[in-house]
Amino acid sequence: MEEITAAPLARYTTLKVGGEARRLLHPCCPDELYLALDRLKDSGEPWFVLGGGSNLLVSSAGFDGAVIRLTQMRTxxxxxxxxxxxxxxxxxxxxxxxxxxxxxxxxxxxxxxxxxxxxxxxxxxxxxxxxxxxxxxxxxxxxxxxxxxxxxxxxxxxxxxxxxxxxxxxxxxxxxxxxxxxxxxxxxxxxxxxxxxxxxRTQPVGWPNAGSTFKNPDSERSAGYLLDKAGAKQFKEGNAAVSAIHANFVINLGGATSLEITSLLRRMQESVYKQFQVRLRPEWKTLGKFSPSELAIWSGTFSVCD
Ligand SMILES: Cc1cc2nc3c(=O)[nH]c(=O)nc-3n(C[C@H](O)[C@H](O)[C@H](O)COP(=O)(O)OP(=O)(O)OC[C@H]3O[C@@H](n4cnc5c(N)ncnc54)[C@H](O)[C@@H]3O)c2cc1C
CATH class of the missing domain: 3.30.465.10 (Uridine Diphospho-n-acetylenolpyruvylglucosamine Reductase; domain 3)
Structure with missing residues (x-):
């Protein structure tokens, strides 16, 4: 089975953000997957299953464990x-x-x-x-x-x-x-x-992104609509920006860190809350270490200062 040590996870996500994983395993069939899991169970090493990495924010501090990437299992x-x-x-x-x-x-x-x-x-x-x-x-x-x-x-x-x-x-x-x-x-x-x-026509094709950032809060109004009305298309934090094409898409302008991304997410969330009293929840999953205030973006417990 292909194994890469100190694997740069940014390379394996569509947002192109993230530090290193201790190792990246590439099983090519179910039997190799079970073998990898047996090995990890014996060693007690933490692990995470990765697909296309297209709905994921990886911490720039990386992940101190094994990432099992399943993209070779493609029958x-x-x-x-x-x-x-x-x-x-x-x-x-x-x-x-x-x-x-x-x-x-x-x-x-x-x-x-x-x-x-x-x-x-x-x-x-x-x-x-x-x-x-x-x-x-x-x-x-x-x-x-x-x-x-x-x-x-x-x-x-x-x-x-x-x-x-x-x-x-x-x-x-x-x-x-x-x-x-x-x-x-x-x-x-x-x-x-x-x-x-x-x-x-409708998405920032060509810029690294992870699709829709937030879930739609209800069937009446999309997250993109609320973010657009709240002026989010102007938001930028370091090398992370809200797309000018779609207000629910965050793009990596090049070398963005996970902290820049979460700062941007918080600003997006707060702007919609202030204007509409709607708490947007991220669609993305996370991998690696994030601070409690970063994790509040996911739990919806962020506080908004006037
Ligand atoms: C340009 C763009 C457009 C997008 N458009 C859409 C859209 O229209 N609709 C939509 O719903 N999404 C969209 N997405 C988001 C994303 O593509 C989907 O959520 C997709 O289903 C994520 O699949 P993935 O393999 O990339 O998952 P990953 O990002 O690799 O992982 C996501 C989560 O699934 C888990 N996971 C992955 N594979 C497995 C597995 N085999 N077993 C158990 N857990 C697993 C991971 O551990 C993680 O928690 C878009 C993303 C981009 C970049």
Whole structure:
């Protein structure tokens, strides 16, 4: 199994922020993943599972443990009509195009989401009115408590807006079984392309970012709308800035630190709270050490000074 010591995590996240991990492991199949977990259990070393790193803020102080990156686990099978089984590390844009080329509809929404199947199952990634939970039939996970493989049905997964029942460090998604519908290939391809083009028009493509920073607080108003109205497109902290194209996107102008990013997040959160009395909650996950005041951004317990 490929192993990199003192791995610079910024390289493995789309935001390009983060210090080093003690080691980075790249299992290429489920058996190598179980081997890695056995080794880590014996050594007692802390570990973290990484997918595409597209919804993650890593501390610039790094992570004193092992990161298991699943992007080499990328087998897709088509065991019966209308069904795809994809390993955790398969990238969504690739999977969406694979499905389109196979005449299978249901993944058109995912073409512009740069995460993996594992990350998408955990986050219930979604766009254009659809989400991963809509097409999942079941998920195979490695369960840390029982040290065994389990099959979780769609109902077991308890999908909600950008969340599922999979909690960090408790279960690892190994693969997902997706139920798609057969449709005219040209129609699927057209929809997939439209969704891809929409991204280029509405998102800061070309700048390192981690997608939407905050969850939408309710179905009436998006986080992007509230942030825009609060003037966030003007905000900048060091080398981190709010995108001028989309107020819910933070971009790394080059060499941004995690502290610059969290300072910016706090400013965004406070500006919306002051104007609308709405507490925005980050969609992103974190890895590594953050101060209590940085973590307050995630817990929603930040205080606002007038
Ligand atoms: C340009 C851009 C556009 C985006 N657009 C969207 C969008 O439209 N809709 C949307 O929902 N999201 C969007 N995102 C965010 C992101 O792509 C999704 O949340 C995606 O599902 C994250 O997957 P990942 O593999 O990158 O997860 P990571 O960022 O690697 O990890 C996220 C969390 O999932 C956990 N995890 C990852 N893999 C596994 C696994 N196999 N088992 C258990 N836990 C795991 C990690 O430990 C972490 O807690 C966008 C991001 C970018 C950069």
């Amino acid at each position: 897709i099978t088509n065991p019966e009509p209308g069904v795809l089984i994809a390993e955790a590390g398969v990238r969504l844009p690739h999977l969406a195009k694979y499905a389109a080329a196979s005449g299978l509809s249901g993944l058109e929404f995912a073409v512009g989401i740069p995460g993996t199947v594992g990350g998408a199952a955990v986050m219930n990634a979604g766009a254009h009115g659809s989400c991963f939970g809509d097409i999942i039939e079941s998920v195979t996970v490695f369960d840390i408590e029982t040290w065994n493989l389990l099959t979780l049905t769609k109902e077991d997964m308890c999908f909600q807006y950008r969340s599922s029942r999979i909690a960090a460090g408790e279960q690892i998604v190994v693969s997902a079984r997706l139920r798609l519908s057969e449709a005219v290939a040209d129609n699927i391809a057209r929809k997939t392309q439209e969704n891809e083009e929409y991204r280029f």
